[in-house]
Amino acid sequence: MRCFLALFPDAASRERLLAIAARLPAALRRVPEEDLHLTLVFLGEVSLSRVDVLRDALAGVSFAGVSGHGIGWRWLPEVRRARVGAVEIASDGAVEALASTVRARLALGPGRRFLPHVSLVRVRGAVRPLRPDCATGVLCFDRLGLYASEPRPQGPGYRPLSELHG
Secondary structure, eight states: OEEEEEEEEOHHHHHHHHHHHHTSOTTSEEOOGGGOOEEEEEEEEOOHHHHHHHHHHHTTOOOTTOEEEEEEEEEESOGGGOSEEEEEEEOSSHHHHHHHHHHHHTTOOOOSOOOOEEEEEEOOSOOOOOOOOOOOOEEEEEEEEEEEEEOOTTSOEEEEEEEEEO
16 A cells, blocks of 8 residues: 655644635645645555554654744646645754654655645646745644555545554
């Protein structure tokens, strides 16, 4: 199964993110509220036997006080080949430090460049450049977890395999 580790925004933060999504063209498919997240580490294919090892490695990871704020709009991977539209997240380095800590706990290499973001819409076909106001105020996170990404007709859904609550 395809897995990733992510922070999930608290209720107030989700509301602010959904307000940005609501101002976007209706033709874009919105990410459901329960699926809004900031990916720390994408793991790719993970065997069921490895889930317990990952869960144990995450035990005790602290994400208390980790927060960020929206600083701009991004089409990912880029506007010409966009698959998602996202709010780029800036922090005081805490999000990046947490991603690094998690990678170290899981004995993963440095990986590709980390761009903290929360995807708000999914795209099929060409997009026109948008620059919505992405000022979110402070975004706080109340869950850190290991999730399985499962394909659905409307886009991937996420199933928790292990969660830590803050």
